Amino acid sequence: MGLFDSIKKGIADLLGKAKDEAVETAVDAAKDKANDAIDNAKDAAREKAEERKQEKERAAEAERKAHEEARVCSQCGRHAAPEEKFCPECGGKIVEKFRVCSKCGKRAEDAEKFCTECGGEIVEKVEEIKN
Numbered sequence: 391m392g393l394f395d396s397i398k399k400g401i402a403d404l405l406g407k408a409k410d411e412a413v414e415t416a417v418d419a420a421k422d423k424a425n426d427a428i429d430n431a432k433d434a435a436r437e438k439a440e441e442r443k444q445e446k447e448r449a450a451e452a453e454r455k456a457h458e459e460a461r462v463c464s465q466c467g468r469h470a471a472p473e474e475k476f477c478p479e480c481g482g483k484i485v486e487k488f489r490v491c492s493k494c495g496k497r498a499e500d501a502e503k504f505c506t507e508c509g510g511e512i513v514e515k516v517e518e519i520k521n
């Protein structure tokens with residue numbers, strides 16, 4: 391091998407090495423980026439799931455409270471405690487009384503006479519207590 395050839399080979403080796411290093415660096419950077427993106431996506435998914443869970447719990451709690459507040463004596467109208475099945479005042483059966491829209495069924499606040507959703511008339515709905 392002549393001097394020129396060995397210089398050529400040396401330069402080729404150096405170039406090859408530099409190229410390998412550059413590729414490695416680029417691959418590492420891409421890997422880091424991908425891992426970061428995956429971590430971010432995981433975090434976001436976890437947060438979303440937690441939010442959904444809390445929303446569900448809030449809705450369940452509101453529903454439970456609404457049922458509790460709706461419990462009244464069917465005879466004297468006395469508000470009943472959650473564990474009461476019959477009225478301690480008059481022996482009347484405890485029922486759940488809801489104020490709902492006659493058109494769309496949306497539950498209404500005490501003061502509402504017409505549905506805030508569809509303008510339908512609010513009626514009182516009496517429900518037997520299950521369980």
Ligand SMILES: [Zn+2]
Pocket residue numbers: 463464465466467468477478479480481482
């Ligand atoms: Zn009663």
Ligand SMILES: [Zn+2]
Pocket residue numbers: 491492493494495496505506507508509510
């Ligand atoms: Zn309505």
